[in-house]
Each structure stands twice: as C-alpha cells, then as structure tokens.
Amino acid sequence: MMDLPTLLQILDSTIRLGTPLLLACLAGLFSERAGIFDIGLEGKMLAAAFLSAAVAFVTGSVWLGLVAGIVASLLMSAIHGLASITFRGNQLISGVAINFLASGLTVLLGQYWFALGGRTPSLEGAARFAPITLPFAEELRGVPVLGPVYRELISGHTALVYVALLAVPASWWLLYRTRFGLRLRAVGENPAAVDTAGVSVVGIRYAAVAICGLLTGLAGAYLACSLSAGFVKEMTAGRGYIALAALIFAKWRPWQALGATMLFGLLEAVANRYQSLNLWGLPLPVQFMQALPYILTVIILAGFVGKAIPPRAGGQPYVKER
Amino acid sequence: MAERQAQGRPEAAALPPAIELRGISKAFGPVQANGDISVRVARGTIHGIVGENGAGKSTLMSILYGFYRADAGEILIGGRPTPIPDSQSAIRAGIGMVFQHFKLVPNFTVLENVVLGAEEGALLRPSLARARRELTRLAEDYELDVDPDALVEDLSVGHQQRVEILKALYRQADILILDEPTGVLTPAEADHLFRILKGLKAQGKTIVLITHKLREIMEITDEVSVMRRGEMVATVRTEATSPEALAELMVGRKVLLRVDKAPAAPGRTVLEIEDLRVRDGHGVERLKGVSLTLRAGEILGIAGVAGNGQSELLELLGGIAQGTGRVRLNGTELDLSGRGCNGRARRAAGIAHVPEDRQHLGMILDFAAWENVAFGYQDAPEYRAGRFFMDNDALRAECEGKMARFDVRPPLPALAGKNFSGGNQQKLIVAREIERNPDLLLIGQPTRGVDIGAIEFIHKQIVALRDAGKAILLVSVELDEIMSLSDRIAVMFDGRIMGLRDPARTDERELGLMMAGMDGTRGAA
Numbered sequence: 048m049m050d051l052p053t054l055l056q057i058l059d060s061t062i063r064l065g066t067p068l069l070l071a072c073l074a075g076l077f078s079e080r081a082g083i084f085d086i087g088l089e090g091k092m093l094a095a096a097f098l099s100a101a102v103a104f105v106t107g108s109v110w111l112g113l114v115a116g117i118v119a120s121l122l123m124s125a126i127h128g129l130a131s132i133t134f135r136g137n138q139l140i141s142g143v144a145i146n147f148l149a150s151g152l153t154v155l156l157g158q159y160w161f162a163l164g165g166r167t168p169s170l171e172g173a174a175r176f177a178p179i180t181l182p183f184a185e186e187l188r189g190v191p192v193l194g195p196v197y198r199e200l201i202s203g204h205t206a207l208v209y210v211a212l213l214a215v216p217a218s219w220w221l222l223y224r225t226r227f228g229l230r231l232r233a234v235g236e237n238p239a240a241v242d243t244a245g246v247s248v249v250g251i252r253y254a255a256v257a258i259c260g261l262l263t264g265l266a267g268a269y270l271a272c273s274l275s276a277g278f279v280k281e282m283t284a285g286r287g288y289i290a291l292a293a294l295i296f297a298k299w300r301p302w303q304a305l306g307a308t309m310l311f312g313l314l315e316a317v318a319n320r321y322q323s324l325n326l327w328g329l330p331l332p333v334q335f336m337q338a339l340p341y342i343l344t345v346i347i348l349a350g351f352v353g354k355a356i357p358p359r360a361g362g363q364p365y366v367k368e369r
Numbered sequence: 370m371a372e373r374q375a376q377g378r379p380e381a382a383a384l385p386p387a388i389e390l391r392g393i394s395k396a397f398g399p400v401q402a403n404g405d406i407s408v409r410v411a412r413g414t415i416h417g418i419v420g421e422n423g424a425g426k427s428t429l430m431s432i433l434y435g436f437y438r439a440d441a442g443e444i445l446i447g448g449r450p451t452p453i454p455d456s457q458s459a460i461r462a463g464i465g466m467v468f469q470h471f472k473l474v475p476n477f478t479v480l481e482n483v484v485l486g487a488e489e490g491a492l493l494r495p496s497l498a499r500a501r502r503e504l505t506r507l508a509e510d511y512e513l514d515v516d517p518d519a520l521v522e523d524l525s526v527g528h529q530q531r532v533e534i535l536k537a538l539y540r541q542a543d544i545l546i547l548d549e550p551t552g553v554l555t556p557a558e559a560d561h562l563f564r565i566l567k568g569l570k571a572q573g574k575t576i577v578l579i580t581h582k583l584r585e586i587m588e589i590t591d592e593v594s595v596m597r598r599g600e601m602v603a604t605v606r607t608e609a610t611s612p613e614a615l616a617e618l619m620v621g622r623k624v625l626l627r628v629d630k631a632p633a634a635p636g637r638t639v640l641e642i643e644d645l646r647v648r649d650g651h652g653v654e655r656l657k658g659v660s661l662t663l664r665a666g667e668i669l670g671i672a673g674v675a676g677n678g679q680s681e682l683l684e685l686l687g688g689i690a691q692g693t694g695r696v697r698l699n700g701t702e703l704d705l706s707g708r709g710c711n712g713r714a715r716r717a718a719g720i721a722h723v724p725e726d727r728q729h730l731g732m733i734l735d736f737a738a739w740e741n742v743a744f745g746y747q748d749a750p751e752y753r754a755g756r757f758f759m760d761n762d763a764l765r766a767e768c769e770g771k772m773a774r775f776d777v778r779p780p781l782p783a784l785a786g787k788n789f790s791g792g793n794q795q796k797l798i799v800a801r802e803i804e805r806n807p808d809l810l811l812i813g814q815p816t817r818g819v820d821i822g823a824i825e826f827i828h829k830q831i832v833a834l835r836d837a838g839k840a841i842l843l844v845s846v847e848l849d850e851i852m853s854l855s856d857r858i859a860v861m862f863d864g865r866i867m868g869l870r871d872p873a874r875t876d877e878r879e880l881g882l883m884m885a886g887m888d889g890t891r892g893a894a
Contacts, residue, residue, distance in 0.1 A: 226488040226496070233474045233485050240472040243434075244486025244536075245457030359475070367436065 051192070055199040057316050062204065063274060064319075065312025066211045067092070067266045071290035072297065072304045073211075073218050074262035080222065080299055081255030082235035082360040086142030087127055088263055089287025090149030095120040095267025097153035100167040100278035101160060103174040109272050112174065116271070117264030123149065124260030132252045135364030146287075154280045165280040167271075176205035176273040207269040214262070218301040231255055235358035238365040248365045263287075285341065292344040295355045314339040385448025387412040387544055387575035388433070393442030395428055402428040406442070406601045408594050410544075415566060415576045417586040417607070419619055420596035421674055421846060426579045427469070429596070430546050434466040435459040446544070462544075465537020469548040471529050475522035479515050479532050480504070483539050500539060507538055511568045512561065526651055527558035534565065545569065546577045551585060552676070553653050563589050581619070581674050583612045583885040597621050616881035619674075620848055630832045633856040636665035639840035640686075640698055640809055645705075647681040647692035655681040656692060657864035663809070668831065668841040670855030670872075672848060674884050678864035679844045680725055683813045686842070687722035688715035689730070699808060716745055721802035723795075725813030725844065731798045734787035738777075739768035741786050742801050771800040776826060792823030799827055803834055810834060813844045828854060848877055848884075862886040 071088045078085040095116035103112025123145050130141035154165035161167055181202035187194040222228035230251050233241045238248045270286075271278045289311055296310075297303035318336035325331070386409040395403040403425045410416040418426050432439045435453040444451055446462045453459050459466070473482050480500055488496040501517055508514040515524070515531050524532070530550065537545055547566075551559040566576055566589060578590060586593050587607065594604040595618040603618050640663040647656035656678045663669050671679050684690035688711045696703040698718055704710045712722065724730035732741045743752055743764050752767070754760035768782040775796045777789070786794060795815065802810065812831065816824040831854060835841055845851050851858055852872050860867040860883040867883040 224493055226491050226493060229477075229481060229485060229488065229493055233477065236474045236476060237472065240474050240482070240485065243436075243456050243466070243468070243472040245455070245460045246486045 051195060052199075053320075055195060057313070057320055059200050059203075060316040060319065061309060061312040062200070062208060063312075064315045065309040066208045067270050067274065067286055068290050068293060068308035068311050069211045069305060070207075070214065070262050070266035070269065071287055072293045072308050073214055073301065074259040074266065075291055075294045076218065076297075076299055076301065076304055077231070077255045077262070078259035079294065079361055080235045080358055081231050081252050082238060082358055082363065082365075083127070083131055083252055083256055083259075084138045084142070084362045085127065085256075085259060086139055086291065087123065087145035087149075087287070088259075088290055089283050089285065090142075090146035091120040091123045091260060091263035092267040092270065092287055093146075093153055093281070093283045094123050094149040095264040096271035096282055097149075097157060097167070097267075097278045099264075099268035100170060100271035101157070103170055103272050104161075104168050104277070107172070107174050109170075109174050109176050112272055113265070113268045116268035117261055120264030120267060121257065121260040124256045124263075128253050128256040131364065132249055132256070135366065138362050138364075150281065153278070157278065157280070167278040170272060170276045174272070175276055176207060176269075178203045178205055179209070205269075205273040207265055207273055210265060211269075212305075215301050215305045222301065227251075227254070232358075235360055238360050239367075242365070242367065252365075289340055289344050292347045295357075296347045298355050299358065311340050311343065314343060384412055385445070386410055387447060388577070389445040389448070390429070390433070391443040391445070393429065393432060393439045393444075395432060395437060395439050401599050403432070403439070404599045406596075408601055408604055410575060410577060411592070412447075412575055413570060413573045414591040415570055415578060415589055417590035417593040418577060418579045418596060419581060419583065419586055419593060419615060421581060421619060424596040424619075425599040426596050427548055430466065430548055430577070430579055433459065433546065434464060460540050460542075463542055464544045464546065465534075465540060465542030467530065467533040467537065467545070467547045467550060469550075469552060471533055473521045473529060473532060476520060478518050478520055479524070479535075480517040482521055482532055483517075483536050487536075487540050503539055504535060507535060510572070511538075511565050513538075513565060525558075526553045526653070527555070527561070530554070530558075530562065531565075538569075542574075544575045544577070546579070548579045549581075550578070551580065551582065553651055559585075581676065583615050583887070586615065587612060595619055612885050612887050613878065613882055616885045616887075617878065620877065620881050620884070628828045628832060628853045630854075631836070633667050633835065635667040635856070636838060639663055639665050640842070641696070642686075643695040645682065645685060645692055645694035645696070647678075647685055647690055649681075655864050656685065659694075659861075659864070659866055661859060661866065663840045663842060665808075665840050666835055666838045667856045668835050668843055668854055670851035670858045671842070671844045671861055672851045672858055672880055672884060673846070673861035675846045677861045677884075679861050680813070681864075682861075683722070683725060683811050683842075683844055686715070686720065687724065687811055688712045688720075689724075712745060716805075716807075719808035721805055721807035721810050723798055723802050723810070723812040723815060725817075727791075727795060727798055732786045732794060735785055737783050737785055738772070738789070738797060739765045739782035741797060742768045742771060742782075745801070746805060771797065771804065774804075775800040775830070791817075792819040792827075795819050795827060796823060799830055803830060807839065809840045809842065811842050811844075814847075815843065815845065816847065816850060817845075848880060852877070852880075860884055 071092055075085055075088050098119035099112040099116030102115035103109045127141050127145055130136040131138040157165040157167060184198045184202040187197050222232060230241060230246055234248055234251045241251065242248050270282060275282065293304060293307035293311055296307040318339055321336060322333045388410040390406055390408050393403055393406040406429060420426050428437065431437045433444065433453065435455045435458050438454060444453055451462050453462065480497055483504065484496050484500045504517050513531050513535055515528050515535065521529060521532060550562060554562060570576060580586065590607045592604060593607050593610065593615065595602050595615060597619060642659060642661045645656050645659040646654060649655050659682060673679050681690060685692045685705065686696065691706045691710050694705060696705060698720065703718060728734060746752065752760055752764055765782050772780040777793050777796045815827050815831065819827065831841060843854055855872050858870045858872055860880060862884060863886060
C-alpha cells in the first residue's frame, strides 16, 4: 500500500502534468464549440513554448515571455481563422499546416538565434515561473492529512496552474451563463440560426479562435517556462493531440475536460514515478508505462468511451443559403 | 396573357402599405431570379404569393429579409425607404421570417432559441426570465403553446415551426413572412397554423404567405400576387379571383411545341405500381399511396406543380430513395427498401433513369464527357479491359459515336461536363440511357434549362424510343411538354394521383385545376 507522501507526490505531479493538457483542452473546446475544428493545438503550443522561452531568456522576465508566447499562439490562430473562416478552407488541412509550420519554424529560429541545435538556453531565476506558496501553508503543517494535502498538493504551484484550474469554472460560466456563450454554442451547432438572428457568424468564430489562441499560448508558456526550464525541439510531444482526445472524452464540456486531462496527467505521473511496475506478479516495462497516455488516446479516439457527438456544424465553413 | 393590374387601390392610398417593393431585380449568374418586381402589401392583411417552384418567390423574400442584396430596386417599409443589407436591418425594420427549413439550434431549449440574437445584456439569466414571461403571454394570445424548456430536437415539426414564429414575435415583428409553411405540416397542424395566422392578423400584424398551394391562398389570404419565371404577373384581391384563374396565371400559356408522333400502340404491361409510399428525412409522407400501370410503347406523362411527389416517385423507381408498396417490372417484383434498392439493381432490371437534377444526379460536372458516358454502366463488358482496368479507348470511341448520333456540340469527348450547355449535357445523358435499350425509361424534366433546338431533338428521341416498343414515364412541370408528348396523363397533387386523362380529351385548364388539387379522383378539395 502506498503511503500518504508518495500519493501526494503523484497527485502533485498529476496536476503539474495535467495543466498544459487542461489549457489546451479548454482552448480546443472554445474553438470546436464554435464549429472550428482545431488539430493545430499542438503547433500553437509549440510556437508559444518557443517564443516564451526565447523572450524570457533574452529579457530575463517570464512575464514578458508569457506575453510573447500568447502573441505567437494568437498569430497561429489568426492564420487558422483566416484559412477556415474567411476563406472557408479545410480546417484539418489548415491545422496540419500550422503544426508543420510551428515544428519547423521553432527549430529554425532557435538555431538562428541561440545556435544550440534548436534549443533555447536554460531559463533561471525570474525567467521561469516561481512556485506560489498559498497563505497558511506553513501554519497548517502540523495538522494531520489536511496539512500535508494543503502544503504539498494545493499550495506551491506556479501561477499558470491556478489560472488553468480557474479557467474551468470561468469557461463553464462564459459558455452557459452569458450571451456570448449562447451565441458561440449556437454557431457550432447551426450557424444559419445565428445569422438569421442578425448576429455575425464570422465575428463569433473569430472570437472563439482568439480565445483558443490565448489558452494555447498559456499552455505553451507553461510547458517551456514552468514545467521545463527552456525550449527543446518538439517539446509538446503530442500533448496537443492528447488534449483533443481528452476533449472528445469530455464531450466538449469544461468540467469533464478537467477530469479527462487530469486522468491523462495521472497516467503520465505514474509512468514517471514507477519506472517499472510489478502488478500482481506481472512486470510492466517502463516503455509500457510511458506509452499509457497514448494508448488511452487511441482507445478514446476509437470510440470506446461511449457516444461523443461533436458540434453539428463542426468542420464546415459557413456559407449563406436559403 | 399576363395581366399586370394597377397596383394602388383607393383605400390603400390613405395608409402607407406595410411593405412596398419597387422594381426589385436579382440575377444569379445568367439566371434572372427576379425581374423588375413591384408589389404592395397592405397593413394588417394576409398577402399570398403563389407561383411554381423556381418562380422566384423565395428569392424575393430572401431579399426582403436581407439574405440577398437586390441588383436593383427599392424597399419601403411603412412608407419609408428602408435599405435591408442584412438580417439585422430586417429585424430592426420589424420583419420576421419563418424559413422553409427552420433556422433552429436542435440541442438548445425553446427558450434559448427564442432568445438567441435578441438577448438583453451580456448575461443570459435576465433575458431567459423575460423570454419565459413573454412566451407565456404569446402562448395565451395566439394559441402558440410550446414547452419553453423542451429541446427543439425533441419537438414535432409543427411545434418547431411555432418556435420560429415565436422567435419573430419576440423580436416584435410587425411583418411576418412564411415560406411554404405547410409543406412539412400535417393537415391538422396546418389548420392550427392558419388559426394562429388569423389571430396575428386580428392583432394588426401583416403576413406574407409564400406557397404553391391554391387551397391555402383561397382559404386565408386577403390579396394574392402571382409570380411566374421571376416576374410578378398579377396582384388581385382573393375574393375577386378563383383557383382556376390563379392556376392559369401560375402555369401560364406558352408557345406550344408540336411533336409529330403517330398514335400509340400500347402492348403488354411493363410496369405495375401499387400503393407506393415515401417518407422524407423529416418523416413527412411525400408519396401517399400511388398506383399506376404503364405499358410497352406508351408514354405516361406525370403532370403537377413541382414538389407534389413526382420527384419521390422517380427516385423510388430509380432506386435512389426507399419506400413501401409494390412495383412489378415485366412481372418481377422490385426491392423498394432493402439491399436491392439501388440504381445498379434497377439498371440490371431494365430501368434507365434520366434524373430531374441532371447536374447532381445525372453527371459529374468536373469529369470529361467520355467518363460521364460510362456512369452507371461502368461495369459493362465492352467498357472493360481485363479484370481490373477500364477500356478508356473504347469509352472515348463510344462517346464520339453518341456525340455524333445525338448531335452534341462541341463534339469533344475530353471536354469536362460543366463546359457543355444544359441542352448538350442533357443530350449526353439521354444518349447514355436510351442507347442501353431499357424496357422502361424514367425521365424527369427532360428539357428544363434546355434550348429550343435541343428540346425538339430530345422529344423526338423519346418518341422514337416509344415507337421501338419501350415504356416511358415522363415527369415534367411543363404542361406543354406533358400535353404534347404523353399518350396518357396522370396528374399528381400532394403525393397522390388526382386522376388520369387522355391528352386529346382534356385541356390546360382542366389539368391546371387538378394540379391545384381542385378536382379529380378525390373530388374538389
């Protein structure tokens, strides 16, 4: 049986590893709920990770790095929006193109600027996000169970972790309690209904894509400046796709997105912790453990998690017709 | 002749009309959908707009609702010139529209659908609460009761339509446009809708009703405008007109194209149809029990206003749609709903099909003519070279032959389908189907969008096939074509056969009445 400190460590790293997935998943949620499929989450995160690390290193400020990461991601979003909303192109192709663009451009610029084979130099001090100790973390230390849970698990994360967790209720509220959310969801289901109601379909879709860019920007900056200390080539390692799988698992709903991404985070955390696991006499090699999140992705995408109905107008450019 | 009635009536001059259109024109490419249309709709009346499908009714109303911009003309609402560049302007001008295909979000509640786009403030809760109170009031005033918390996808079509009306009323529309509102409704639902519309009129709302059903026009409208081929041919007071007069205006009289043909010599029975029924995607019955027989060496023409079940009949016989009933071809039963219901099986059984929508079902526009000539028959042994390959040379030669025999211009097999004119596209398709020597030819709108010269040629080919002892089922909305080609005429209305006529012993007037559902086997409607 596992002891409490071990459990807390695993859960703690679940949160840390789940955070970029959660941000990317919510990003995809806004975009896809508005009818714009976004397979380019991966590329946007990668671009944001690179530019945030680069700017954070040069300026020494992680906050300027964060802004730069968001700008990079928003630029990618603008390309996707232009291709799929204004020019009514194929959203999958545009997304794939963004992934290629980010993958090539980050390494190219990285090599050109830093000559480290596509990496950025390691980030130190103020160029990384610092852990935040929540109030009373030390005072509660002595309290059994609650004290360690608060100190180890809840307190001591970087700012973006709390932003990501707060983004869940915020997204829910925005989608289900505001005029903007109603229109956004409607645009993803039947844009003609929004159009005939006198609301701009294009405007709502661009807004959704911009929110997507903002959130993937946060995710990318978190990867490079919080989870790691600098940019490494292809450092997103398929997280954009895992976030998409989680989005399907969550059936395009914010709270479920939290659960789905944290499940992926947990698998990753377990794999990191137990290099090889002996399960009732059956030895599981480390490779298997590391492959677990991807295996789960395949299972989810293959539809083993029940019927997931995507937004009805998803993937289709809106063309006015009677 | 088209009569253009003087527009202004003395009593209407006192109050500005709710809607006045002046010289509206709209073209889509070479097609003139609306040409110089002027009409006035008096406040507090129900104004019908009738015309066949494709007459330009929906285009006109889409211009009024800001969906399309007119190329020329002016819109006046309540006497004031009101440009309507988008739907928002139309809503601001007090116009509400109930589209033929509803613009609802299926997985939203009724309340959310009503509020969408008309929210007050950034938060939803106050808007939803207000809408709930408003819906309760509207439900009481106009018999418009719908559960505000029901999901739209769970509602019947009739209730969904009420949601559309509620949407318009919630936006305080004074003018309500309904596009073919009864097309998807059961008779009881339609009656309920008419009660709602009468209630709205009593409250001073102005209603424009677009339809091709004359019964509805006679029953509910105060005035009626008739459109034909993109033009407004007349506006008359409903009480001063009759279904006969309207039918005549709708169908129009055109130069009759004479077809030289010998009397038919019908032989054995080729096709027997019993009680055919087809439902569309909405679950509405489109074909309501059709029975017919067709003999060899005979052309049976199906007349009717478009949208009364003719398309469904052709599609079911052609294996494109599924349905119920019995069809026997040369005594052999055809599969109407199972795996044997497909175009390939039908061709194997001896049915050739020239579909109504030739550009979608008849050919692939981006493919070359010689490739189009193979469609449906691509497995024929003479087009194949070995087990896996097509014999493209044979196909090109075949295409050249067909082009010569059917006078297709230009005679270039490599030219893409879309680069031929409508008439030449049709000649290619007719050549493909006729030269397979079918026992039964299904042919829908054979000369729609086809130039005069090609019309004559295609008509001759149809008659020649008949004289070769084949059975032909002809569907056309052109009454002339039906009258001049058919050996017998069946009139369809509302998914049923209204009656059979001998073309020598009937006239356009009688057929026009039957097409409007006014006479025939079911008696006057």
